[in-house]
Amino acid sequence: MADFSKTYDVLVIGGGNAALCAAISARKQGASVLVLEHAPRAFRGGNSRHTRNLRAMHTAPTSVLTESYGEDEYWEDLVRVTGGNTDETLARMTIRATAQVLPWMEACGVRFQPSLSGTLSLSRTNAFFLGGGKALLNAYYTTAERLGVEVLYDTEVVSLDLDDGLVRSVSVTSRGFPATVRAKAVVASSGGFQANIGWLKRYWGDAADNFIIRGTPYAKGRILENLLAQGVQQAGDPTQCHAVAIDARAPAFDGGIVTRLDCVPFSIVVNRDAQRFYDEGEDFWPKRYAIWGRLVAQQPGQIAYSIIDSKAAHLFMPSVFPPVTADSIAELAAKLGLDPAALERTVTDYNAAVQTGTFDTTRLDDCRTEGLTPPKTHWARTVDTAPFTAYPLRPGITFTYLGVKIDTQARVQMQDGRPAKNLFAAGEIMAGNILGRGYLAGFGMAIGTVFGRIAGKEAASYAHH
Ligand SMILES: Cc1cc2nc3c(=O)[nH]c(=O)nc-3n(C[C@H](O)[C@H](O)[C@H](O)COP(=O)(O)OP(=O)(O)OC[C@H]3O[C@@H](n4cnc5c(N)ncnc54)[C@H](O)[C@@H]3O)c2cc1C
Numbered sequence: 001m002a003d004f005s006k007t008y009d010v011l012v013i014g015g016g017n018a019a020l021c022a023a024i025s026a027r028k029q030g031a032s033v034l035v036l037e038h039a040p041r042a043f044r045g046g047n048s049r050h051t052r053n054l055r056a057m058h059t060a061p062t063s064v065l066t067e068s069y070g071e072d073e074y075w076e077d078l079v080r081v082t083g084g085n086t087d088e089t090l091a092r093m094t095i096r097a098t099a100q101v102l103p104w105m106e107a108c109g110v111r112f113q114p115s116l117s118g119t120l121s122l123s124r125t126n127a128f129f130l131g132g133g134k135a136l137l138n139a140y141y142t143t144a145e146r147l148g149v150e151v152l153y154d155t156e157v158v159s160l161d162l163d164d165g166l167v168r169s170v171s172v173t174s175r176g177f178p179a180t181v182r183a184k185a186v187v188a189s190s191g192g193f194q195a196n197i198g199w200l201k202r203y204w205g206d207a208a209d210n211f212i213i214r215g216t217p218y219a220k221g222r223i224l225e226n227l228l229a230q231g232v233q234q235a236g237d238p239t240q241c242h243a244v245a246i247d248a249r250a251p252a253f254d255g256g257i258v259t260r261l262d263c264v265p266f267s268i269v270v271n272r273d274a275q276r277f278y279d280e281g282e283d284f285w286p287k288r289y290a291i292w293g294r295l296v297a298q299q300p301g302q303i304a305y306s307i308i309d310s311k312a313a314h315l316f317m318p319s320v321f322p323p324v325t326a327d328s329i330a331e332l333a334a335k336l337g338l339d340p341a342a343l344e345r346t347v348t349d350y351n352a353a354v355q356t357g358t359f360d361t362t363r364l365d366d367c368r369t370e371g372l373t374p375p376k377t378h379w380a381r382t383v384d385t386a387p388f389t390a391y392p393l394r395p396g397i398t399f400t401y402l403g404v405k406i407d408t409q410a411r412v413q414m415q416d417g418r419p420a421k422n423l424f425a426a427g428e429i430m431a432g433n434i435l436g437r438g439y440l441a442g443f444g445m446a447i448g449t450v451f452g453r454i455a456g457k458e459a460a461s462y463a464h465h
Contacts, residue, residue, distance in 0.1 A: 002152045004179050008034045009463035010456065011170060011183030013157045013223055015039060016046030016216075017133075017445055018189035018427025020140035021452025022459065023149045024108060026187070029460035033149045034183065036172060038156040038190075038218045043254075044137065046191050047215035047399060047428070047444075050256040051133035053126040054105075054449060055442030056098040064102070064112040064127045071095055074125075077440055081290075085237075085436025093408060094434060097450040102127055105449070109139030122286070126442040157223055160186065162230045165420040185422040185459035188412070189452060192400040192428040193221020194241060195253060200397070203239045210302035212246060214260075214396045217253040224403065224429055232420070233405035233413045236432015242439045243293025246396030248303060249321045258320040261391050264292060265379050266312040266361075268350055269393070271299040274333065274342035276350065281378035283364070290398075290439040297395040304393040305336055307347070309385045315361060323389040332388045351382040399444065401432035410455035422462050424455035 010026040012019045015037025027033045037044050057074050058065050074095045078086060102112070111130040115123045122128075129136045145151065155174040160167050167186045172179050193199045195217045200208035228234055250259035264280050265288075271277055278295050282288055296304045307329075326332035329347050330340035353372035359365055359381060367380045404412050404425050411419035427448035434447060 002034055002150050004181055006182075008032050008181070008183040010034075010185050010187065010459045011036065011181060012187045012189060012456075013170070014046065014188075014190040014427070015044045015151070015153070016189065016191060016427060016448070017048035017051070017137070017140070018448035018452040018455075019187070020137065020144055021449050022187040022189055022424075022426050022456035023144050024140065024147065025453045025456030026460040027144065027147045027149050029457055029464075031460035031463050034181065035144070035149060035151045036155045036157055036181070037151065037153050039153065039216065041153045043216070043218070044141070044153060045134065046219060048448065049133040049137050050215050051129070051136070051445055052257065053122065053128045053442045054098070054101070054445040055126050055440060056102055056446070057095050058099060062102070064115050066115045066124045069125050078443070081438030081440050082436045083438065087433050089408065090406075091434045094447055094450045098446050101446075101449050101453075104453070108143045110136050111139070122441060157190070159226045160223070160230070160423070162227070162232075162420070162423070165414050165418060165423070167420070167423050184463035185424065187455045187459050188223050188227065188404065188423065188425045188429055189427045189448070189455070190223040190429055191216065191219035192241075192431075193224055193402070194219055194397045194400045196220040199225075200400075204297065207297055207302050210394060211297065212248075212250050212255065212259075212394050212396050213253045214244070214246065214255060214398050215253075219399070219428070221400070227404055227412065231415045233415050234402060235405040235430065236401040236403050237436060238400075238402040240401040240432075240437045242290055242398035242444070243297065244289050244396050244398065245292035245296050245304070245393040247319050247321050248392035248394040250394070250396065259396065260289070261306065261319055261393065262289070262316040263306050263308055263312075263391060264288075266315045267306040267308045268347070268376065268383060269304050269306050270338070270343065270346055271304050272301045272338070274338045274346050276346060276374060279374050279377050281368070281376045281380055286441060292393070293395040293397065296393050302395055305338065306391045306393055307332070307343075307383060308389045309383045310387055310389075311381060311385050313389055319391055321391075323391060325387045325389050327386045327388070329383075329388055332390055336390055336392065347383050350376070351384055354380050354382050399428045399431070401435050401437070403428070403430045403432040406430045406433055406451070409458045410451050411458065422459070424459050426451035426455040
């Protein structure tokens with residue numbers, strides 16, 4: 001049971017991957033550590049409990065990763081997805097540090113699956129957690145508690161008393177009761193603000209009412225907002241986030257990974273007006289899945305429909321929800337609430353533009369359209385063979401990129417250019433330093449693990465001074 005009359009060496013805000021990596025690292029340095037998690041125990045672990053893998057650099061095959069994935073290739077992948085919108089020093093630090101994280105994770109009880117081809121074909125670059133993010137979190141909590149880390153659930157940190165770069169105390173609501181907690185150093189690892197629809201509306205307007213939050217409802221950005229209001233420098237673009245197209249029937253929060261749909265490249269995607277709006281075959285799904293949330297968010301009513309015929313029905317992971325099926329396009333449109341004539345016209349125009357090619361799901365093939373706007377540049381085949389199938393799509397927000405600015409020691413930077421004295425940050429709350437835009441599968445956990453470990457170690461070392 002936490003003791004509010006005590007001054008802890010290190011106070012960790014949050015209960016996800018970054019928080020637990022920080023708590024374990026700080027404790028291994030000999031610090032007394034208190035973790036404050038807003039969620040009740042059953043829902044501990046934030047977005048991290050939904051994860052499956054971490055992207056790790058390696059120079060030779062390992063038990064869980066095939067071939068090699070060097071620093072330069074990892075860096076080039078990151079530059080491509082971010083368009084160079086990244087802090088190279090912090091990014092390269094993260095990449096290099098991933099070469100050491102797997103053994104550290106294993107020492108904390110995390111287990112990995114043998115290398116697998118998986119749905120996203122990531123056997124070379126990404127290590128998959130055996131049992132997923134929940135098993136990973138359970139291992140971390142067990143290790144943390146065995147080491148003597150104290151954990152308090154149902155405890156929301158409401159604000160930090162930040163005075164000239166020094167956190168003097170934090171105010172919390174613990175199981176409904178207000179309290180003040182003191183610590184020599186603090187690690188902010190409370191995630192993004194994606195579960196705060198009001199905040200999303202500042203950038204997206206009322207469209208945000210139609211967004212589905214894939215992960216924890218506890219990531220409301222309360223600490224981020226509190227820090228930015230107290231002279232902490234911000235990093236990252238507030239309008240940018242990781243957003244994928246998910247099944248529109250998913251729950252408003254916490255639906256997790258199973259609501260994602262992989263059918264887009266093998267389908268045509270239309271909006272509420274039954275019109276196509278983007279090249280569904282631009283590239284392989286792993287390289288494009290993170291742009292489709294934003295694309296759907298920009299459509300009227302923030303809804304879209306992926307339309308497939310029976311030739312393509314077995315090419316992707318099925319949805320957790322049943323497909324909408326029909327024997328004709330008009331019947332399908334009626335079931336989806338679309339104008340049947342408009343959808344028939346879109347499908348007819350598309351079919352007429354499809355060029356004969358050699359269909360191949362393993363490469364950027366030559367099946368494409370000609371004279372159509374927008375084009376479908378690969379995997380374009382006619383949609384003409386019943387039964388027809390459709391999945392409704394909505395923007396599924398994974399996490400936001402606006403965060404606090406940090407340095408290589410995970411120290412939070414103040415607006416006057418100085419680092420805060422005893423305040424560190426790790427995870428989504430600082431991911432925007434490195435992820436200016438775009439996303440690389442497995443990079444969220446890479447950032448949180450690397451900077452969680454740094455923040456915990458630095459916080460403990462500050463506390464010992
Ligand atoms: C469905 C899904 C699948 C994903 N799959 C992957 C994947 O396979 N690989 C990958 O790298 N990334 C993946 N991600 C992204 C990944 O989850 C995140 O980047 C990473 O988990 C962030 O860790 P974190 O510790 O910063 O945040 P979180 O894990 O979200 O933890 C934040 C914690 O802070 C707590 N909190 C918030 N506010 C307060 C407060 N005021 N007081 C106290 N506690 C507070 C929350 O309860 C939560 O426990 C996925 C995300 C989702 C939603």
